[in-house]
Amino acid sequence: MKPFTNFESRIVPLPINNVDTDQIIPARFLKTTSKQGLDKQLFNDWRYDAQGNPNPDFVLNQPAAQGAQVLLAGDNFGCGSSREHAPWALTQFGFRAIVSTSFADIFKQNSLKNSLLPIAVPPDVHAELFEAVRQDPAATVKIDLANQTLTTPAGHTVEFPVDGFSKYCLLEGVDELGYILQRTGEIGAYEAAHPAPINTLV
Amino acid sequence: MPRTIIEKLWDSHIVHEQPGAPTLLFIDLHLVHEVTSPQAFEGLRERGIGVRRPDLTIATADHSIPTTDRSLPIVDEIAARQLAQLETNCAQFGIRCLGVHSDRQGIVHVIGPELGLTQPGMTVVCGDSHTATHGAFGALAFGIGTSQVEHVLASQCLLQRKSKTFQVRVDGALKPGVSAKDIILALIAKIGVGGGTGSVLEYTGSAIRALSMEERMTVCNMSIEGGARAGLIAPDDTTFEYLYGRPHAPQGAAWDAALARWKRLPTDEGAAYDHSAAIDADALEPMITYGTNPGMGVSINAPLPDPALLSDPMQRDSVAKALRYMGLEGGKPLVGHPIDVVFIGSCTNSRIGDLRTAASVLKGRKVNPKVRVMVVPGSQEVKRQAIAEGLPELFRAAGCEWREPGCSMCIAMNGDQLAPGQYSVSTSNRNFEGRQGKAAAPSWPAP
Numbered sequence: 001m002k003p004f005t006n007f008e009s010r011i012v013p014l015p016i017n018n019v020d021t022d023q024i025i026p027a028r029f030l031k032t033t034s035k036q037g038l039d040k041q042l043f044n045d046w047r048y049d050a051q052g053n054p055n056p057d058f059v060l061n062q063p064a065a066q067g068a069q070v071l072l073a074g075d076n077f078g079c080g081s082s083r084e085h086a087p088w089a090l091t092q093f094g095f096r097a098i099v100s101t102s103f104a105d106i107f108k109q110n111s112l113k114n115s116l117l118p119i120a121v122p123p124d125v126h127a128e129l130f131e132a133v134r135q136d137p138a139a140t141v142k143i144d145l146a147n148q149t150l151t152t153p154a155g156h157t158v159e160f161p162v163d164g165f166s167k168y169c170l171l172e173g174v175d176e177l178g179y180i181l182q183r184t185g186e187i188g189a190y191e192a193a194h195p196a197p198i199n200t201l202v
Numbered sequence: 203m204p205r206t207i208i209e210k211l212w213d214s215h216i217v218h219e220q221p222g223a224p225t226l227l228f229i230d231l232h233l234v235h236e237v238t239s240p241q242a243f244e245g246l247r248e249r250g251i252g253v254r255r256p257d258l259t260i261a262t263a264d265h266s267i268p269t270t271d272r273s274l275p276i277v278d279e280i281a282a283r284q285l286a287q288l289e290t291n292c293a294q295f296g297i298r299c300l301g302v303h304s305d306r307q308g309i310v311h312v313i314g315p316e317l318g319l320t321q322p323g324m325t326v327v328c329g330d331s332h333t334a335t336h337g338a339f340g341a342l343a344f345g346i347g348t349s350q351v352e353h354v355l356a357s358q359c360l361l362q363r364k365s366k367t368f369q370v371r372v373d374g375a376l377k378p379g380v381s382a383k384d385i386i387l388a389l390i391a392k393i394g395v396g397g398g399t400g401s402v403l404e405y406t407g408s409a410i411r412a413l414s415m416e417e418r419m420t421v422c423n424m425s426i427e428g429g430a431r432a433g434l435i436a437p438d439d440t441t442f443e444y445l446y447g448r449p450h451a452p453q454g455a456a457w458d459a460a461l462a463r464w465k466r467l468p469t470d471e472g473a474a475y476d477h478s479a480a481i482d483a484d485a486l487e488p489m490i491t492y493g494t495n496p497g498m499g500v501s502i503n504a505p506l507p508d509p510a511l512l513s514d515p516m517q518r519d520s521v522a523k524a525l526r527y528m529g530l531e532g533g534k535p536l537v538g539h540p541i542d543v544v545f546i547g548s549c550t551n552s553r554i555g556d557l558r559t560a561a562s563v564l565k566g567r568k569v570n571p572k573v574r575v576m577v578v579p580g581s582q583e584v585k586r587q588a589i590a591e592g593l594p595e596l597f598r599a600a601g602c603e604w605r606e607p608g609c610s611m612c613i614a615m616n617g618d619q620l621a622p623g624q625y626s627v628s629t630s631n632r633n634f635e636g637r638q639g640k641a642a643a644p645s646w647p648a649p
Binding site: 016017018020022023026027028030031032033034035045050074075076079080081082083084087102104105106109110113114163164165176177179180181183184186187190191194196197198199200201 | 217218222223224226228230231237238240241244245249251254255256257258259260265266278280281283284287296297298319321323324329330331345346347348349350352353356357358359361363395396399400426429431450452460495497516520523613614615622632634635636637
């Protein structure tokens with residue numbers, strides 16, 4: 001994983017609550033055995049019409065969205081299935097952070113493992129950001145992970161929560177599996193003390 | 203200090219704890235399927251490492267597998283490649299695969315319990331959000347992403363943060379025609395689709411105790427639809443009776459030892475929960491959802507909410523948007539609305555008890571010729587049992603399709619799907635936009 005660095009970006013507003021992972025990437029695109037090539041299918045059924053032409057009303061098809069790295073979404077973003085294809089599609093499109101008031105658990109965990117930062121902000125900041133981007137689609141926010149701050153287009157700097165371990169992994173580009181595998185001794189000791197109740201191979 | 207079953211399960215699986223880092227938790231059973239595993243196996247190959255505990259891992263094909271005649275080749279080449287990749291990966295890494303042609307194939311959350319692999323006191327994971335199903339046995343069972351599938355394959359462990367504990371107390375007796383599905387739909391309608399976020403639910407109370415294991419699985423299955431990654435029910439005699447004699451259940455002296463262990467799992471008297479909610483089973487009516495998330499549920503005869511009468515602007519918008527998508531009017535009940543397709547299946551409701559319930563409704567009746575009814579058993583074992591009871595003939599005589607086991611139209615990635623504009627009623631778990639086919643408008647009741 002590449003270390004997560006500070007950045008400034010325009011915001012793509014998606015003012016819808018409970019956006020589920022079936023909207024982020026519909027199930028029919030999960031037949032792939034690769035992680036790649038999913039950006040084209042991000043929000044597919046909102047983004048394209050029945051003939052596959054871009055829907056001009058959908059925010060990802062508007063000029064201001066091109067090159068933007070921050071998605072501003074409604075409450076409980078990423079609910080539904082466990083598909084990691086959702087953060088894969090979002091990061092391949094270019095997003096590096098999602099700002100909302102809350103995130104679904106599995107989506108949040110999957111995002112953190114893919115250098116996609118879920119930023120939860122209070123409702124007033126959330127509303128301020130939607131208003132700022134409504135007034136000026138080119139408005140930008142600054143994201144500083146080390147200091148856990150988001151700076152709004154109006155210049156308000158707000159702190160956001162991120163657990164210390166995830167922050168460390170993101171900033172250092174640490175791979176979690178590498179960390180787990182350093183604990184092989186402890187895993188072996190646990191296994192020795194806890195005989196398995198099942199054996200799937202017999 | 204008295205502990206909840208959730209805390210007991212957590213404490214007994216701690217491998218390593220370090221200040222500032224999540225807990226390293228041991229996983230007793232890892233269920234694998236074709237859709238969320240290929241990239242994880244690829245990761246193992248890139249690292250040059252193997253699967254640590256193939257004996258605690260088992261795979262099956264369920265999501266992208268067609269539910270048509272298995273002796274025919276798979277038409278969808280991409281799905282065929284994904285299914286073949288699962289078999290190749292399992293062969294290479296020494297994992298037992300109940301694949302396309304196995305006589306034990308089935309939906310991952312149906313076969314774990316029916317094989318006796320899911321047992322009380324275990325941690326169970328799968329790259330699927332409906333893994334909470336296994337919580338019905340008093341297991342801590344939750345869905346994970348593909349990175350975590352790779353972690354478990356490589357180490358049999360996961361880095362996890364402790365969840366909050368959330369008691370859902372359901373007392374009383376269900377009226378005839380009201381089922382387990384109505385309990386969970388009523389809960390989600392009450393707490394909302396994000397209400398359980400960050401928590402593990404424990405379902406307690408007399409109405410839960412009265413449920414069969416299959417019904418308990420239906421309740422736990424949909425914990426994720428309330429935002430909770432896991433939901434569970436403490437084991438009791440119903441659990442033990444279900445497990446006894448199953449292929450992977452302990453036998454002889456091992457059974458007695460396991461039983462003694464399992465009986466220590468239930469929540470201690472006086473243990474405290476972080477959150478709680480109560481459902482009055484006596485007051486429940488059959489539920490149906492009308493919108494585009496599982497929290498949009500109402501009693502079957504109740505009028506749909508009228509957005510104009512909702513005070514919260516976000517809720518008003520979301521209900522209005524859902525009704526628009528569904529082509530429905532607020533203020534009127536859903537009963538009487540024409541439908542095109544009925545889907546009976548999924549990890550929520552495809553077990554033998556569900557099929558018996560459906561059969562009892564269809565016996566001696568005919569499906570309206572304009573309506574397509576698909577009956578998709580949850581596993582080869584469920585299918586065998588249904589055949590032994592003569593259910594396929596009954597379904598066919600009524601005008602239903604009797605299909606091969608798989609997730610089918612619950613996730614609609616195997617070709618079983620709605621045409622644009624069709625309405626379906628389904629026994630599955632999600633009514634998200636497009637879930638059952640692009641621009642389709644799904645809704646579902648309890649069976």
